[in-house]
Amino acid sequence: MIRFCQITGKMPPLMWLCRTMLNYTDPILETNVMGINFANPFGLSAGLDKNCDMAAVLDHAGFGFETVGSTTSRPCAGNPRPWFHRLPEYDSMMVHVGLANDGSDVVIERAEDAWRRTQSMQLSVSIARTNDDQVGDLNEGIEDYCISMERAAGRTAMVEVNVSCPNTTVGEPFTESAENLDKLFAALDRIERPQPTLVKMPLNKPWPQFKEFLDVLAAHNVQGVTIANLQKDRTGLDDIPKDWLGGLSGGPCTVASTELIRRTYAEYGDRFAIAGVGGVFTPEQAYEKIRAGSSLIMFISSLMYRGPQQITVLKRGLAKLLRRDGFGSVAEAVGVDA
Numbered sequence: 001m002i003r004f005c006q007i008t009g010k011m012p013p014l015m016w017l018c019r020t021m022l023n024y025t026d027p028i029l030e031t032n033v034m035g036i037n038f039a040n041p042f043g044l045s046a047g048l049d050k051n052c053d054m055a056a057v058l059d060h061a062g063f064g065f066e067t068v069g070s071t072t073s074r075p076c077a078g079n080p081r082p083w084f085h086r087l088p089e090y091d092s093m094m095v096h097v098g099l100a101n102d103g104s105d106v107v108i109e110r111a112e113d114a115w116r117r118t119q120s121m122q123l124s125v126s127i128a129r130t131n132d133d134q135v136g137d138l139n140e141g142i143e144d145y146c147i148s149m150e151r152a153a154g155r156t157a158m159v160e161v162n163v164s165c166p167n168t169t170v171g172e173p174f175t176e177s178a179e180n181l182d183k184l185f186a187a188l189d190r191i192e193r194p195q196p197t198l199v200k201m202p203l204n205k206p207w208p209q210f211k212e213f214l215d216v217l218a219a220h221n222v223q224g225v226t227i228a229n230l231q232k233d234r235t236g237l238d239d240i241p242k243d244w245l246g247g248l249s250g251g252p253c254t255v256a257s258t259e260l261i262r263r264t265y266a267e268y269g270d271r272f273a274i275a276g277v278g279g280v281f282t283p284e285q286a287y288e289k290i291r292a293g294s295s296l297i298m299f300i301s302s303l304m305y306r307g308p309q310q311i312t313v314l315k316r317g318l319a320k321l322l323r324r325d326g327f328g329s330v331a332e333a334v335g336v337d338a
């Protein structure tokens with residue numbers, strides 16, 4: 001799929017066909033979040049287009065935005081294979097890539113170039129800590145994020161800081177304690193950047209700890225939170241072989257992520273824009289996340305299992321649901337159930 005996008009994205013007649021066939025536009029879907037105008041609230045979540053090869057196709061297919069990456073300060077080979085196991089019976093994939101990417105130097109340059117060329121799509125870049133044998137202590141990790149943030153400053157519509165990748169050899173030191181998270185964002189605050197910053201949150205922290213992290217982030221230059229990363233809890237999924245490593249996407253994330261979105265919105269209101277992600281397969285599931293407090297919606301698994309028409313299915317369906325309930329825009333529905 002990525003190779004297909006890489007090649008066809010450079011063929012204008014095919015892109016015209018893609019836009020004509022797939023791109024559904026509707027003023028009710030237009031929205032402004034964190035000062036950025038989006039043609040619709042739907043975006044590709046971080047992790048599929050790691051090296052920024054898909055932007056042209058996603059733009060012409062009618063995505064409101066995409067998140068390129070996660071990308072890291074050094075090019076990164078990722079974990080030993082296998083990286084994926086398909087679990088279609090759960091609408092899920094087990095993911096154990098470990099942040100393989102070409103490095104933020106190259107990826108952010110591509111992202112900036114792609115963003116200049118898009119007709120209607122906004123572009124975000126997700127930055128993460130390199131997962132290789134050169135990793136050092138906490139300060140080395142902070143330095144790694146800072147290098148990528150400096151590279152990203154002013155070159156994309158948004159930046160997402162991924163502190164919750166479940167698949168790295170160093171683990172997740174920045175979501176182990178509020179102090180570590182605070183140190184990271186104190187360092188990132190010193191980097192001038194015009195674009196808003198989102199933070200990719202973990203899915204499996206107990207609420208008091210999750211809230212502690214949000215309190216830390218509220219004191220820093222952070223405008224949004226992306227809720228959430230992959231599901232680590234395999235309860236009820238006993239037939240998955242124990243030796244398969246990784247986090248679960250898709251179906252096993254749907255309920256837990258919506259619940260975290262609801263609690264975050266109820267507690268913090270407009271302090272953070274929320275980008276909701278996790279198991280969005282139907283317009284109803286997207287609408288539920290919006291009513292729980294999400295201003296933006298992202299997905300990967302439903303694109304992989306349902307195919308390229310998924311973006312159109314979600315947009316058409318959401319527009320219908322908003323109209324059914326008397327809303328004039330996406331923003332009007334944000335958080336009404338929280």
Ligand SMILES: Cc1cc2nc3c(=O)[nH]c(=O)nc-3n(C[C@H](O)[C@H](O)[C@H](O)COP(=O)(O)O)c2cc1C
Nearest residue numbers: 045046047070162228229249250278279299300301
């Ligand atoms: C193939 C794949 C790779 C992923 N890689 C990343 C990544 O590099 N950075 C990140 O923040 N999240 C990554 N994720 C997590 C997704 O961004 C998302 O949070 C999760 O898959 C839930 O969304 P979904 O149910 O729509 O797939 C990845 C997910 C998948 C399926």
